[in-house]
Amino acid sequence: xxxxxxxxxxxxxxxxxxxxxxxxxxxxxxxxxxxxxxxxxxxxxxxxxxxxxxxxxxxxxxxxxxxxxxxxxxxxxxxxxxxxxxxxxxxxxxxxxxxxxxxxxxxxxxxxxxxxxxxxx
Amino acid sequence: xxxxxxxxxxxxxxxxxxxxxxxxxxxxxxxxxxxxxxxxxxxxxxxxxxxxxxxxxxxxxxxxxxxxxxxxxxxxxxxxxxxxxxxxxxxxxxxxxxxxxxxxxxxxxxxxxxxxxxxxx
Numbered sequence: 519x520x521x522x523x524x525x526x527x528x529x530x531x532x533x534x535x536x537x538x539x540x541x542x543x544x545x546x547x548x549x550x551x552x553x554x555x556x557x558x559x560x561x562x563x564x565x566x567x568x569x570x571x572x573x574x575x576x577x578x579x580x581x582x583x584x585x586x587x588x589x590x591x592x593x594x595x596x597x598x599x600x601x602x603x604x605x606x607x608x609x610x611x612x613x614x615x616x617x618x619x620x621x622x623x624x625x626x627x628x629x630x631x632x633x634x635x636x637x638x639x
Numbered sequence: 640x641x642x643x644x645x646x647x648x649x650x651x652x653x654x655x656x657x658x659x660x661x662x663x664x665x666x667x668x669x670x671x672x673x674x675x676x677x678x679x680x681x682x683x684x685x686x687x688x689x690x691x692x693x694x695x696x697x698x699x700x701x702x703x704x705x706x707x708x709x710x711x712x713x714x715x716x717x718x719x720x721x722x723x724x725x726x727x728x729x730x731x732x733x734x735x736x737x738x739x740x741x742x743x744x745x746x747x748x749x750x751x752x753x754x755x756x757x758x759x760x
Binding site: 525526527528529530531532533534535536537538539542543546562563579580581602605606608609610611612613614615616617618619620621623624625627628 | 643646647648649650651652653654655656657658659660663664667683684700701702723726727729730731732733734735736737738739740741742744745746748749
């Protein structure tokens with residue numbers, strides 16, 4: 519297959535931006551509302567502080583996430599989606615619906631029952 | 640956020656199935672046509688034999704990919720998408736279009752110019 523800008527196809531490029539487990543979840547959380555760091559950590563279960571910082575930096579670099587620093591004491595930092603990030607989030611809706619529809623089937627293969635119990639409140 | 644079947648949301652579950660760089664590309668290639676192993680390796684640039692075998696096994700386990708073995712000499716093996724795999728592929732179309740639309744912008748951040756030259760025929 520030929521490549522354009524180093525990519526095989528549009529999906530290849532998109533996956534380069536949302537790559538990994540965390541970014542789609544961060545996107546989803548930020549699409550619901552502007553979030554402070556601590557709020558994001560609660561919204562993305564299982565993510566470590568270090569990993570969340572790294573993912574947010576990469577998303578900022580990609581122009582997906584906007585980081586607003588309010589000069590207060592103590593300083594307040596808020597994360598939100600840019601218009602580019604909103605467009606990516608919209609493109610993820612059908613995939614999200616597919617996952618929602620088949621969650622039980624997927625969970626049966628990927629997660630063990632103990633894991634459900636531990637993570638489901 | 641509450642979890643269902645171990646997932647935060649549908650997107651979390653979907654990402655568990657398409658996780659990583661290779662599976663979306665394999666899905667895309669198989670959606671175009673049934674493929675033999677060697678054909679898939681050519682369609683997914685940069686994937687190693689070991690990695691492709693592993694990804695195909697996982698996708699078979701998830702019910703996304705069907706593996707048909709023809710009892711010939713030498714044996715012929717063909718990979719195709721199941722109906723479940725086709726439904727996942729359809730859910731990925733808007734994401735693929737988003738990537739296509741913004742490929743240049745994404746490439747400028749993620750790939751170095753030397754890399755384009757090396758990968759673009």
